[in-house]
Amino acid sequence: MSALNGMGTQASERGLRVKVAILGAGRIAQHMADTLTRMAQDKRYQGLVEPWAVASRSEERAEAFAKEHGIPKAYGSYQGLLDDPDVDLVYIATPHSLHAEQAHACLQAGQNILVEKSFTANAAQAGPVLDEARELGLLCTEAIWTRYMPSRKIVDNIIESGAIGQVKAASAxxxxxxxxxxxxxxxxxxxxxxxxxxxxxxxFLDMVFGPKPLDRVESTALMHPTGVDEHNATTLLYRDGTMGLAASSMTMASDRSGAIWGTEGYLVCRNINNIEGIDVYDADHQLVAHRSVPAQLTGYEYEVAAAARAILDGASECPQMPHADTLRMMELMDRIRGIWGMSFPFERPSR
Structure with a gap:
């Protein structure tokens, strides 16, 4: 366990940096490595984080990855990373089905974790991971980058200003x-x-509406020949009468828009996956305001910085994506899959 673990704000005051390791060497891991490299060279973050290690099941792949991104250490097994006493934070960048097992392994090794979305495959896996992190006093947070971006606060401010009146519905x-x-x-x-x-x-909908009780959930999906959903559409009806509409697909392109509809107007977000700008309209569909978002390194820096600061503060969760929100989202996706009758092989009882 490194000098940072267990030292909280004392470590921050001493200027110690959070050593970040990447578990996995796929496409998303490449983006994170690029982010860490840029953060280490940016005056806003260079005193906060330090790219430290990468682990892959292939030593050759790990070494090539480390060389490409200037990462000091490369491990040809996940166990090698778990055994490194200097690692402060592990970014888990493997397929969803592996997240729970690898999260437990990192926590048991005394390592804080930033777990790529979706956090786990289901809520039954998520709950024990979150519980273990709290019991061990280690940080565990989900890497759903939109939760950490400045655009979230910009949207919140527009709504709180009353510019679109009372929010009644949203779509994404x-x-x-x-x-x-x-x-x-x-x-x-x-x-x-x-x-x-x-x-x-x-x-996106959850950031608009928060943890309000749901009255009912309606959803439909077209299934791929392998048994997973190709595309889907879901309607969330809350007990207070508000409504959320969500759609996603892995077989087509879409405009990726998000809209929040109010009694006095509405706002439109361009690209909910990384908001590029926000337009505010009145009830007559006249553009009344445009909000730009700050320039970013890659967009991943916000979740990394939030996790690093939480570690230095001795926290087990990030306020941008607290454990309750992660668990609520996993439970919602379980509920949606239950409507479709879709389950994964490892969720089915063995015969």
Missing amino acids: NLCYPTTHKPRMTDPALAGGALLDVGVYPLN
């Missing part, structure tokens, strides 16, 4: 043709559109 969609990626269509890897891209529209 995110669709990418990604069936060429084997993990997307593999039920054993918790594939399908919902857990990979559908999590973003649902999180």
Whole structure:
């Protein structure tokens, strides 16, 4: 266990940096490595985080990855990373079906974790991971980057200002043709559109409405020949009469828009997966305001910085994505899959 673990704000005052390791060497891991490299060279973050290690099941792949991104250590096994006493934070960047097992392993090794979305394959896996992190006093947070971005606060401010009146409904969609990626269509890897891209529209709605009680959930999906969802549409009806509409797909492209509808107007977010700008309209559909978002390194820096600061503060969760929100989203996706009758092989009772 490194000098930072267990030292909380004392470590921050001493100027110690959080050493970040990446578990996995796929596409998303490449983006994170690029982010860490840029953060280490940026005056806003260079005193906060330090790229430290990468682990893959292939030593050759790990070494090539480390060399490409200037990462000091490369491990040809996940166990090698778990045995490194200097690691402060592990970014878990493997398929959904592996997240729970690897999260437990990191926590038991005394390592804080930033787990790529979806957090796990289901709520039954998520709960014990979150419980273990709290019991051990280690940080565990979900890497759903939109929760950490400045755009979230901009949207909140517009709503709180009353510019669109009382919010009554919201919609969001995110669709990418990604069936060429084997993990997307593999039920054993918790594939399908919902857990990979559908999590973003649902999180968009949750950031608008929060933990309000649901009256009912209605959903439908078209299934891939392998048994996972190709595309889906879900309606959330809350007990207070508000409504959320979400859609996602792995076989088509969409405008990726998010809209929040109020009694006095509405706002439109361009690209809910990484908001590029926000337009505010009145009830006569006249554009009354445009809000730009700050320039970013890659967009991943916000979740990394939040996790690093939480570690230095001795926290077990990040306020941007507290454990309760992660568990609520996992339970919602379980409920949606239950409506479809869709389950993963590892969820079914063995005969």
